[in-house]
Amino acid sequence: MNLDARQVGQWIGRRLAAPSSAVAVGPRPLATAALVAAIACAGAVPLVTSAYVLQLATDILTFAALAYSWNVISGCTGYLSFGQVSFFGIGAYATSALVLRTGLPWYVAAIIGSAIGGASAAVLGTIMLRLRGIMFALGMLGLARILMVVSSNWDFIGGAAGLILPAQLTPVAVYFAMWVAVLVAFALNYFVLHSQWGLSVTGVRDDEVAASAIGVPTSWVKIIAFILSALAPAAVGGLVAWNRSFLDPPSAFDPTLDLQVIVFALFGGIGTLWGPALGTVTLVIVGEQFWAYLPDLQLALYGVLVIAVVLAFPGGIVGIANKFGWLRRKPVAAPAAFPVVARPAQLATSGNDAVIEVRDLTVRFGGLVALNGVSLAVKRGEMVSIIGANGAGKTTLFNAITGFVKPTEGGVFYQGKSVSDIPSHQRARRGIARTFQIPRLMESMTVWENTLLAARNGKRAAAAVDQAAWALHTVKLDSLWLELPNKLSPGQQRRLEMARALALDPTVILLDEVMAGMTRNEQGEIRAVLRHFRDLGVAAVAGVEHIISAIADISDRMIVLDRGKKIAEGTPEEVLRDPAVIESYLGKVS
């Protein structure tokens, strides 16, 4: 029972990205103008308003910065955190200690404090990011509590009595500093949601396993996202502490801060670019006015709001806007029209004869022996089909080759070298591509982006756009390039998986039951691609298959597995007539 980031991705993907209504291509002059206007207005606030409104505006900016940062790790990366206040507190203490002990100007200290927050995220992330789903959320909550106790006992930073900070900041200075913090946090969100690197983050959220299979270094991506999510809160923490002229553990690690931030981001639209800002501005202003009438019910109203958003409009304000065609997300690096495919056909580079080899491979899961001393090879230039009855160990074999399962005994060799110590995403980058038995596509990314992400992590990353276009063109998905995966038929989804595999510019492709669920025509299209794999620069193909009729005539060799052992090997004709093979499928005829 594993609640993981994938569910966040699916949830967001299915809610926000309603069919092409959510994804729009083309320049966005209206949005850019609105952004510029907002920034200009924000700058003018201190000049035209009273101290009270300035304080309110500063609070809005503070929460917006925190909401954007929470959005990076929880919305964009899918790791829901209930403890981001940890970085707020770390930054508050770091900044305060710096100014008190070294007399640095506050803005320098705030930047250094932010860096310290990022560094602590790097360290803490190596532990915390090993947790998934609800465990990560609770672990972060626990972390905040632990930090509160640690700071209560550490006299260097004042212990439980806290630190008195002499007044150094004018309200206007604080306002502008918060404004800068919001801009930075917004820019980080923009980077994560709109850059090509940012696709890796979305990929991790939508399906961490699949991302790994297309070469995304998921651990690094998570840590970087975690660091990015800590920068703004750490700076904000320092600024808030100095504005209050006081800092103690309960105010530094205040859990209600997390609650409010979560409600704001959720209400605005989790995982979106505009959601945190819209949610924060709306709820803080509405809260000021509305809750003056119902003061005793403030928390209850927050609670009801959360429930309503989840049950009725999980995409938040942005989700609702999307239905009307506003604030739609623009696909990453998508040109105005599908690119002209310029990549020439090429032959695979030469190399070792045995592209993939497994020797005496044994995989045990507890008492179950999935693979028992299997040795086989996939040779350069050939297409090998691996067949066998259910439970034969076929998918386990692929998982072992691609690094998703650790062999109990034996070794996996790629181009003659052992890959036992190489993580799965590295194997993908070096040229071992695979598809999955049930397609694992990034639900919130378009067909184009799914493919582009793979291209960026493959061997032709420098020309990723061209490579992605070529891959899509090869499987004939050009016309659907801006669709979302949930709008594709099962056959089209499998073709997309193939496109992703091709986008890696792989040396070998492992296809896991690629023919399942496809119509005759679709099977024909895949067969056409497979027949000419050598022209695509692929050295070898291995396919696990049940629909033997679809692959028998295009395979050069066939291997049969039965209950973890290899029982036959040879040309398809030889193998299919082998009595042992027939028996494994049909049972002994007495």
Place this chain on the structure above:
Amino acid sequence: MIVLQLVVNGVLLGGTYILLAQGLNLVFGVMGIVNLAHGSIITVAGLFTYWFVTHTDQSPLWLIPCVFVVMLAVGAVLQRLLLEPLAKLGTRRELLSLMVTFGLSYVIVETALNFFGSQYVSLPNLQETWSVGGLAINEALVAAGVLGALISGCLHVWLHYTPSGKALLATSQNATGAVTCGIDVRRMRGISFAIGSALAGIAGVLLILILPLSAPTADTLTILSFVIVALGGLGDYKGAVYAGLLLGLVQSGVGYYLGGDVEVVVPYLLLITFMVLRPQGLGQAAR
């Protein structure tokens, strides 16, 4: 002697923790629902018990069956209204239930704040201490521990030896399979949440005799319950027993030798350590 007393304290404390956690375990194990409102239900039940005892001068033990029945009904209604709509969303329901119950917890806490105020309250009943061979054993802790053990035992019997319980187990292991066996899965979900809420309710009735409770700090109980459930392996009620005992013993020892400040972070440290080293928890069942 001190060590023996620490062990006894630890075991009794562990019993209290088990009492806290079993309701949550059932809900998560069967439904995959992460019920963040668990602590608020416990707190409301405890606050209601305080109100009842101070206004009617009756023993709080009368409330155990009453609260059980009332919370069964309330739990069933809440489940139908708020959680059933999420059930058809497949694997996403875990995350969404997290959010919904998060909101629900605040609604419950605020309502409690309005009815019962924000003060900490506790009851003087069951304060007796028995002296057994030099060891001091407190009535209220024993009651909580015994009830915790009883509940775990009943759960075990019910889940493994009765048709309705086995149906529930089946649903938790594979809902689709359960449907094909003719089990009304929707009813199972309702039942498990209702029972989970009822267990939380009676935990609250006993807890007010042991600790002061207040509406604003309800979430501490939720976190503590989750730590125990997570340590034991999510959904594994036997594991929760081991986890509760472990937590009780470790806290008891740490509080004595290292003082109060460290004692309070023990649950979180244990959680993080276990999650990194042995994510499936202490129980046998790895899901």
Place this chain on the structure above:
Amino acid sequence: MSGGTLRARGGAFLAPLIAAAVLFAAAAHAQKPIVVGASISETGPLAVDAAYHLKGIQLGIADANAHGGWLGRKLELKLYDDQSNPGTAVRLYTRLITEDKVDLLVGPYSSGISQAVAPLMNKYEHVTPMPGASLPAIFSAGNKWAFQLLPPATGYLDGMLPMTKAMGAHKIAILQAQLSFTLACGQARLDQAKALSMDVVYSTTYAMPPPDFSSIALAIKSANPDVVIACSYYPDAVGLAQALHRIGYAPKFFAETIGPAEDQFISALGPITNRIVSNTSWWPSLKTHDNAGFIARYKAMFHEDPDYHSAATYAAMQVLGAAVKATKSLDQEKLRAWMATHEVETVQGMFKSGPTGLAMGFEQYMFQIQNGKRLLVWPAKNEQAKPQVPYTGQ
């Protein structure tokens, strides 16, 4: 009709008109009320205690108005609810000062919120009595405008050690909740123990919300102190007393800070509370300035007894009134200068301010629960009953 007669007649009409106009203007000016602003936690976790805090202010204003107000003007309260949230309080006090432009301010309830708003007083140079702030750190160097209207937390239970030493106690255990004022109190008691050459055999702090105290109670029992002092808030006061009872250990002398003053403490714990000592800054039996009158008027207005929070805020109103009347103005600098250099007799004792606004004149008292009743036992000159020893937990 000659011109002179006309002028005379006109003058006869004009004079009363002018007089009326002048009187009217004077009356209008006199009717412009003095606005006293405050943000109190009417909702949220602090609401129950803050209600007492508010009532002291309200009584202070009502009493002032019953005597014609200050400087001939009635007083009016401008009240906001900070929802027990320091950030909200900061915003509200900023509003009171900059938008509502109130004449006078009273501080909020609780040290935590006072701490958050105190810098505002210095920023905007607005004199403010703080009857919710026991924490000395708020009144540190650099503070000129905030005045403490509670005895400092470092004085809580300062009579305990001298009193018990005189009865033969040597060994002490001190526990502190990890809140700023309980820590300040605990540290002061540790220092005092050293000064009195008493032995601290056990000491620990604990985070809030409080843990289970069984192990701590065992550790205390192992150390076997004569005196146990807990610088606590309510739930930990209850938890510790229960835990000690459960292991059957009773120190000869047992004192806790915040908890025992609450009525619920006795109803929650019953006989365990007998002979527990606690501190207070005010008591109904004290013969401070107008104390009996204060209690009577409070009862008449609110139909309940006042507590030390109301006494503190009422004292704040008394101090403000004295300053306004003495300087005959509402000028902030004049009021500040006066309050910094003068003493005022209040229901809470003598208001006297140190150089940084710290309260130097208020005394601390200790009471003991004796068979369900709370009686003042320290200092001897104010005692309602002799302290009963030992503590037995029954």
